[in-house]
Amino acid sequence: MRMSIATVSLSGSLVEKLHACAAAGFDGVEIFEPDLIASDHSPEEISHLARRLGLSLDLYQPLRDLEGVDEATFTDNLRRAAATFATAQRLGIDTVLVCSNVATATVDSDEVSADQLRRIGDVAAGYGIRIAFEALAWGRFVDDYRRAWRIVQLADHPNVGVCLDSFHVLSRGHDPSAIEDIDGRKIFYLQLADAPALTMDVLSWSRHHRLFPGEGAFDLSAFVRHTLAAGYTGPLSLEVFNDTFRQTDPGHTAVHALRSLLWLADHVAHARSTNGLAHARSTNGLAHARSTNRPAHGLTEAKPPTxxxxxxxxxxxxxxxxxxxxxxxxxxxxxxxxxxxxxxxxxxxxxxxxxxxxxxxxxxxxxxxxxxxxxxxxxxxxxxxxxxxxxxxxxxxxxxxxxxxxxxxxxxxxxxxxxxxxxxxxxxxxxxxxxxxxxxxxxxxxxxxxxxxxxxxxxxxxxxxxxxxxxxxxxxxxxxxxxxxxxxxxxxxxxxxxxxxxxxxxxxxxxxxxxxxxxxxxxxxxxxxxxxxxxxxxxxxxxxxxxxxxxxxxxxxxxxxxxxxxxxxxxxxxxxxxxxxxxxxxxxxxxxxxxxxxxxxxxxxxxxxxxxxxxxxxxxx
Missing domain, CATH: 3.10.180.10 (2,3-Dihydroxybiphenyl 1,2-Dioxygenase, domain 1)
Structure with a gap:
């Protein structure tokens, strides 16, 4: 399984972040839209640099506040979405993250949201783009991944799927086991972040206190196992908003980040499941990880010090x-x-x-x-x-x-x-x-x-x-x-x-x-x-x-x-x-x-x- 990281997780310019990710040994990156906007390099130049560094560009994100709105607002949202899809196409990216509406949602209806996602999917298809719908933990109406999946099912569009983000699921205390009820082919993307156990509003918690896997209180091993058991075959990707990581050397942070994913993948592969088939599917998915900087068959097992x-x-x-x-x-x-x-x-x-x-x-x-x-x-x-x-x-x-x-x-x-x-x-x-x-x-x-x-x-x-x-x-x-x-x-x-x-x-x-x-x-x-x-x-x-x-x-x-x-x-x-x-x-x-x-x-x-x-x-x- 491939390993990726969102550029928002690192400090520096977009070019510096890409070099750091490649040097650490990542397979791909998610491009955070503000990083591209602030760059003085065109989407084509960024795409060529990534290829030269051996990185795939896996996701463009985020496209916000689209669904759950009145028709007049939605017409303008379609125009905005088309512009984003055009940029993603220039980058050579085929998946765009669409977050559940936080700021402008006025219609609390699964049917309306599904219809609007279906129409957005039509526009995306014209650019060769898929949209991954993500339930934000602070979404106005859609804040649960299970509801996001119901809306995607109702939309019934080949270019519309879900994005699962561990923070948005686990910070709300939602049970991740229902992930196994999702058609793995419709899980378009998986984002991972750990976090300390804090009592505060989820938006502040998310924006300032996410951590890399293994550093916080979330059971990410179980979360990943449920996702792989559903049939997900895309990358394991990190999306970590953290004030410290945005101030420290990107090369060091990238190595730190990849170490966390290697540890998590190893932890998942060795976890015992009560469902033998689900365990086999999940560990088989991880067994195909490849990188010149990474072990081909998982980490060497070493017992703790005595x-x-x-x-x-x-x-x-x-x-x-x-x-x-x-x-x-x-x-x-x-x-x-x-x-x-x-x-x-x-x-x-x-x-x-x-x-x-x-x-x-x-x-x-x-x-x-x-x-x-x-x-x-x-x-x-x-x-x-x-x-x-x-x-x-x-x-x-x-x-x-x-x-x-x-x-x-x-x-x-x-x-x-x-x-x-x-x-x-x-x-x-x-x-x-x-x-x-x-x-x-x-x-x-x-x-x-x-x-x-x-x-x-x-x-x-x-x-x-x-x-x-x-x-x-x-x-x-x-x-x-x-x-x-x-x-x-x-x-x-x-x-x-x-x-x-x-x-x-x-x-x-x-x-x-x-x-x-x-x-x-x-x-x-x-x-x-x-x-x-x-x-x-x-x-x-x-x-x-x-x-x-x-x-x-x-x-x-x-x-x-x-x-x-x-x-x-x-x-x-x-x-x-x-x-x-x-x-x-x-x-x-x-x-x-x-x-x-x-x-x-x-x-x-x-x-x-x-x-x-x-x-x-x-x-x-």
């Missing part, structure tokens, strides 16, 4: 981090035999400190290591999803690692799981034996995200590594709300919270942090304090609030206050944790989950954010 392997902190000088790790009970395991890199460990938690090619860089989270069931399969899948390869200088005697770069620039490495100590750890010499510590493993790694890559990061982690996304949450901070979304594997041994700062800050005040799971966080805090660790200071007001909120014993509150520990409790258990001060742009957190607690102490985040900003310990004047 745990963290390591976290890498990179800086020109990592000595300050070394001191902190020593105060926390980490063991220095040695220096790498060929690189200015050291390894520190505690329990199953491994921290790599990297000073290679780090001139003028302050300490920051540069890479995350994962353990996966089959490193080779994950490497193949990452390549098929066009994930950029992370550079790592490796010599013949050193362990090769799978490597990719996430949209925010963080490198991800992976090795096959199965051993307590990874093979690459043997490349470090001169260390000492690991000492006993309450630290057990890496609990989660919190990666701050620039606003323009947040959705891309969700898709990257979901598609390449098979992580699932929790529902987003918003945390109040000193500079505005911080949006957080956790990516995790099934048993939560890998947790990657993605935090997005308010746009105006561009992530500048959101340091990244690594959280370590402990068996006794109070004992660890006492030992670290005795070793001189400077904790992030928690204000006294927090402990007064804590005592009242949870009814804790005075002695418990006093101990928490003494050690700058924070506390949370939920129905599933309780949570005790503390933070170090920030070094460069990274800090550490140590957590103890008690009786199945599964959260992150979210209510404590504003306290932490304010303390990191410097609001604790200042002098009133």
């Amino acid at each position: 745990g963290f392997d390591f976290v890498e902190i990179k800086a020109e000088d990592t000595s300050e981090v070394e001191v902190m790790l020593g105060q926390l009970g980490f063991t220095p395991r040695g220096r790498h035999r060929s690189k200015p890199v050291s390894l520190w460990s505690a329990g199953q938690a491994r921290v790599v400190l990297n000073e290679q090619q780090a001139r003028d860089q302050v300490p920051h989270v540069a890479a995350v290591g994962l353990q996966v069931p089959d490193a080779g399969a994950t490497t193949s899948r990452a390549a098929e999803l066009m994930a950029p390869v992370a550079y790592r200088r490796t010599y013949a005697t050193e362990q090769p690692l799978g490597a990719a770069v996430a949209p925010d620039g963080t490198a991800f490495f992976w090795t096959s799981s199965g051993t307590a100590e990874p093979a690459w750890a043997a490349e470090f010499d001169g260390g000492i034996d690991q000492v006993t510590t309450p630290i057990r493993a890496i609990d989660h790694i919190n990666l701050s995200q620039p606003w323009q890559t947040a959705e891309d990061a969700v898709l990257f982690l979901k598609s390449v590594f098979g992580l699932s996304a929790d529902a987003p949450a918003e945390v109040p901070g000193p500079s505005g709300l911080v949006r957080s979304q956790v990516m995790r594997n099934a048993d939560s041994s890998v947790r990657l919270p993605l935090n997005v700062a308010p746009h105006i800050l561009d992530g500048a005040d959101l340091p990244q942090h690594v959280a370590f799971a402990c068996t006794d966080v109070v004992a660890l805090a006492r030992a670290a304090a005795a070793g001189g660790l400077p904790f992030l200071r928690v204000p006294d007001n927090y402990y007064d609030y804590l005592s009242g909120r949870f009814g804790l014993d005075d002695a418990v509150v006093a101990e928490l206050r003494e050690l700058n520990l924070l506390y949370d409790r939920a129905a599933t258990g309780s949570f005790v944790h503390f933070y170090t001060r920030t070094v460069g742009t990274v800090f550490f957190e140590f957590v103890q989950r008690i009786d199945g607690y599964d959260g992150y102490g979210t209510d404590n985040a504003p306290v932490r954010l304010a303390a990191q900003r410097g609001g604790v310990g200042t002098v009133l004047t």
Whole structure:
């Protein structure tokens, strides 16, 4: 099945968008009418450019507010439609999208709408054009794809069919299963968009908050399966209105977009259906996808990671981090035999400190290591999803690692799981034996995200590594709300919270942090304090609030206050944790989950954010 994208989904000029789509590996595009109108190239020139780039032009859109009107208005609408069909013909496009009437509809009648679509179909046929009628979620009278299909049936014209758009169906909560009742030959076009679960008017939701498949809350896999089961054989096409994507580099966004379609097609192909025939028809439709940049037979199956392997902190000088790790009970395991890199460990938690090619860089989270069931399969899948390869200088005697770069620039490495100590750890010499510590493993790694890559990061982690996304949450901070979304594997041994700062800050005040799971966080805090660790200071007001909120014993509150520990409790258990001060742009957190607690102490985040900003310990004047 071919893959297409609407030019409205990308930034730049029409020519720039076509080049970006071709470079990413799309088969075709939908031409958004305003993009053509604003272009200084003729329809013929655009058509020739598309052919030269290997792109088909699949749809011209949108033709608005035609049906459901009085006869005098409709006469003028026919003239307008004919002009649009002439333009589409010059582009070499044979399908035009006709939206259900929003602005000028005055006649709420299926028979009238059908008659007018039939007459529009007659005009379209004269230009060799088909019209795909789409029920807009905010259409004045026609806002349901099932009604649009009834009207198309009544029109009974070979050049009149329907366009199905996942946003218009799913945003209204309509059941997509009835798509299978539509004659697949009359589904002229399929448009796909995901979206977050929001409570707002559908027009604003549609115009500003659509996402690429895999980034939102819609079940697009089921939607596509129903459409393919009906017999649809046209392209899978993306139509995503989103303020972020219209401001970012079109080349990057096009790759991001195609990755989402590859993930969706793969998800559909592997989905199990209760109807064996419908499943066979749907997967057969997807099996014929072809592109020079895409795998011919679907993506390589790669199972999700089984745990963290390591976290890498990179800086020109990592000595300050070394001191902190020593105060926390980490063991220095040695220096790498060929690189200015050291390894520190505690329990199953491994921290790599990297000073290679780090001139003028302050300490920051540069890479995350994962353990996966089959490193080779994950490497193949990452390549098929066009994930950029992370550079790592490796010599013949050193362990090769799978490597990719996430949209925010963080490198991800992976090795096959199965051993307590990874093979690459043997490349470090001169260390000492690991000492006993309450630290057990890496609990989660919190990666701050620039606003323009947040959705891309969700898709990257979901598609390449098979992580699932929790529902987003918003945390109040000193500079505005911080949006957080956790990516995790099934048993939560890998947790990657993605935090997005308010746009105006561009992530500048959101340091990244690594959280370590402990068996006794109070004992660890006492030992670290005795070793001189400077904790992030928690204000006294927090402990007064804590005592009242949870009814804790005075002695418990006093101990928490003494050690700058924070506390949370939920129905599933309780949570005790503390933070170090920030070094460069990274800090550490140590957590103890008690009786199945599964959260992150979210209510404590504003306290932490304010303390990191410097609001604790200042002098009133």
